[in-house]
Amino acid sequence: MTLSAQTKQDTLLGQVIINQGLATKEEVEDCVAMQSELAKEQNQRSLADLLVENGYITRSQVERIRPRVEEEGGLQQIPGYQILSKLGAGAMAAVFKARQISLDRIVAIKVLPKRMSENKEFVDRFYKEGKAAAKLNHPNIVGAVDVGEANGFHYFVMEYVEGQTVFDRLDKGQRYSEKEALNIVMQVCRALAHAHKAGFIHRDVKPKNIMITPDGVAKLADMGLARETSDVEAAQAEAGKAYGTPYYISPEQIRGELDVDQRADIYSLGATFYHMVTGQVPFDAPTPSAVMHKHLKEDLVPPDHLNPSLSAGVGEIIEVAMKKKRRQRYQTAEEILTDLERVAAGEPPLMARQHYDLTSLAEIEEGGVPSASHFQTKRNAIPVSAQETMDVDARSFRDRMLDPIVMLLAGALALAFIIIIFLILSHSGR
Ligand SMILES: Nc1ncnc2c1ncn2[C@@H]1O[C@H](COP(=O)(O)OP(=O)(O)OP(=O)(O)O)[C@@H](O)[C@H]1O
Numbered sequence: 001m002t003l004s005a006q007t008k009q010d011t012l013l014g015q016v017i018i019n020q021g022l023a024t025k026e027e028v029e030d031c032v033a034m035q036s037e038l039a040k041e042q043n044q045r046s047l048a049d050l051l052v053e054n055g056y057i058t059r060s061q062v063e064r065i066r067p068r069v070e071e072e073g074g075l076q077q078i079p080g081y082q083i084l085s086k087l088g089a090g091a092m093a094a095v096f097k098a099r100q101i102s103l104d105r106i107v108a109i110k111v112l113p114k115r116m117s118e119n120k121e122f123v124d125r126f127y128k129e130g131k132a133a134a135k136l137n138h139p140n141i142v143g144a145v146d147v148g149e150a151n152g153f154h155y156f157v158m159e160y161v162e163g164q165t166v167f168d169r170l171d172k173g174q175r176y177s178e179k180e181a182l183n184i185v186m187q188v189c190r191a192l193a194h195a196h197k198a199g200f201i202h203r204d205v206k207p208k209n210i211m212i213t214p215d216g217v218a219k220l221a222d223m224g225l226a227r228e229t230s231d232v233e234a235a236q237a238e239a240g241k242a243y244g245t246p247y248y249i250s251p252e253q254i255r256g257e258l259d260v261d262q263r264a265d266i267y268s269l270g271a272t273f274y275h276m277v278t279g280q281v282p283f284d285a286p287t288p289s290a291v292m293h294k295h296l297k298e299d300l301v302p303p304d305h306l307n308p309s310l311s312a313g314v315g316e317i318i319e320v321a322m323k324k325k326r327r328q329r330y331q332t333a334e335e336i337l338t339d340l341e342r343v344a345a346g347e348p349p350l351m352a353r354q355h356y357d358l359t360s361l362a363e364i365e366e367g368g369v370p371s372a373s374h375f376q377t378k379r380n381a382i383p384v385s386a387q388e389t390m391d392v393d394a395r396s397f398r399d400r401m402l403d404p405i406v407m408l409l410a411g412a413l414a415l416a417f418i419i420i421i422f423l424i425l426s427h428s429g430r
């Protein structure tokens with residue numbers, strides 16, 4: 001490292017140490033003065049060493065803040081952007097408010113930590129997906145602007161959104177009214193329908209990734225931001241934070257399936273919707289792996305058990321969106337959007353009912369019985385259409401046909417019929 005780079009690094013280190021209250025301004029200045037005295041004697045010492053030797057901070061404290069110092073160092077040198085303030089931090093990276101100098105506009109920049117920059121496969125994907133996402137243009141998607149690298153740090157530039165995330169309100173213990181939640185979820189659904197058509201799967205739909213502008217426009221954030229190779233690893237990394245992601249992750253992502261598709265986003269949207277209207281995450285447990293286990297195995301507590309004022313339609317939509325088997329879920333964002341729009345207009349959901357029937361049929365065919373949550377869905381059901389009634393009747397007729405007693409009686413009847421014919425024929429032959 002050159003002398004000026006070393007000085008810069010030390011200045012940043014000093015700032016971070018003071019900001020975090022690890023040592024006082026006087027203690028840091030004391031060591032800086034010591035450092036320049038020693039430099040005159042051709043003895044180059046780092047500020048960190050001097051702070052440790054003088055007992056102001058410990059070696060482990062230095063190691064803990066070093067990534068932060070590197071991050072700040074990397075940031076100050078993103079060409080074309082002037083960093084203004086820090087907006088927040090997720091599990092993966094920190095997000096900063098910045099001015100894009102060429103266009104004189106405010107943007108948000110997500111800077112990836114160094115450890116990710118060392119994974120070539122990840123970096124390649126980060127650029128590919130980021131560049132492709134910059135072509136998406138939708139009012140409910142936080143626009144991607146640019147991806148780049150400066151000083152060894154990779155960054156993702158996006159549209160700056162003024163406002164709060166859905167998580168911010170849930171975090172205060174406030175849930176959303178059905179009407180508010182429907183409005184937001186429908187907007188996110190339109191964003192997903194647009195992105196899915198363009199070949200993007202978000203893979204991390206959650207309250208922290210939905211921003212609400214002061215005008216009430218919902219914007220889905222982090223679209224096109226590549227995730228780490230394994231969803232489980234990423235989820236576990238995030239679970240270390242107070243706001244772990246596994247609350248919204250789909251079963252197939254937990255299983256590490258390679259062909260994760262748009263239905264994973266539908267599950268996560270359903271889980272987000274659940275949290276918004278009940279004030280509780282769908283599955284909770286003390287550890288991330290226990291939460292993930294519940295996504296795989298445990299029946300969902302129907303949302304109207306937690307919030308009895310919910311309409312039956314919303315409960316049904318959430319339950320179908322969160323089916324553990326993806327072929328039993330809404331298959332596309334358009335499908336769920338159809339039902340959301342119907343329920344918002346005071347009509348019963350249409351697609352949820354069709355999925356319910358298909359699911360029950362599949363379970364009967366597999367030799368099982370419909371799960372408790374299906375009965376729940378049925379219990380809430382508003383009168384079904386004539387077509388659906390016929391479907392149910394046709395199914396119960398087929399089931400009755402398969403009943404062994406019915407089969408036996410039918411066999412006996414057929415035998416009696418044959419004997420009568422035989423008797424008639426032999427009688428007439430005489
Ligand atoms: N485009 C944006 N405009 C304004 N603020 C943003 C923007 N993107 C993110 N933020 C803010 O930065 C915070 C951190 O975002 P970040 O995406 O790093 O975290 P996250 O969504 O919790 O986790 P993850 O790393 O899984 O996406 C958000 O909670 C939000 O407040």
Ligand SMILES: [Mg+2]
Binds near residue numbers: 222
């Ligand atoms: Mg985010």
